[in-house]
Amino acid sequence: MDQDHQVLLSGLIGSVVGGILSCAGSWFAVMTTARSASKQEIRRNKQNIHNVLQAIHDELDAIYTAYMDTVGNTIDSDPKRTTLNSIFVVGSDYFTMYKANAAQIGKIDDDHLRGLIIRTYSAAMSLIDRYNFNNDLYQRSQNMRYNGPNTFDMESISASGMMPSAFKSIKEKHDEVKTLYDELMHELHERGIKKD
Secondary structure, eight states, X not given: OOHHHHHHHHHHHHHHHHHHHHHHHHHHHHHHHHHHHHHHXXXXXXXXXXXXXXXXXHHHHHHHHHHIIIIIHHHHHOTTOOOOOXXXXXXSOOOHHHHHTHHHXXXXXOHHHHXXXXXXXXXXXXXXXXXXXXXXXXXXXHHHHHHOTTOOOHHHHHHHHHHHHHHHHHHHHHHHHHHHHHHHHHHHXXXXXXXX
């Protein structure tokens, strides 16, 4: 082989090796960037879940404290109580954090924690429904007084008769909510979610 061919072959081999090394370097740079972005995305997702859990903690703690300071304490204070002869005014949109973050709650990896959050909120919503039903019964039972003693008012009599079973239903759900709330707060505290 003459010297011209050697130079040409040497140049060709150098170009091929340079191209391979350049491709390998580019591939390594892309993979490193992708891994870094993936790690940042994982950190960002973990932080988002932590923020959602903190918001759920704060929302439930505020609602539960207000509830227990009012009618919740009334339910617990008299174990012989058979009816709730008053109106407990209940709004319909207490759980804004829960509703606004439903998609994020679905991303919680821990099946037990995710299920506990959903069961706690579902029980609380069911308790509100039971209070609203009792409110309706109480209002209908009070109509009997306003219609006078000689007026036969089956709706008022029926409502009065249903109030003990409505209260029993409230009491059962009240106890369930208290148990779920305590368990959920314990789980959240175990994961570093704390009260402000």
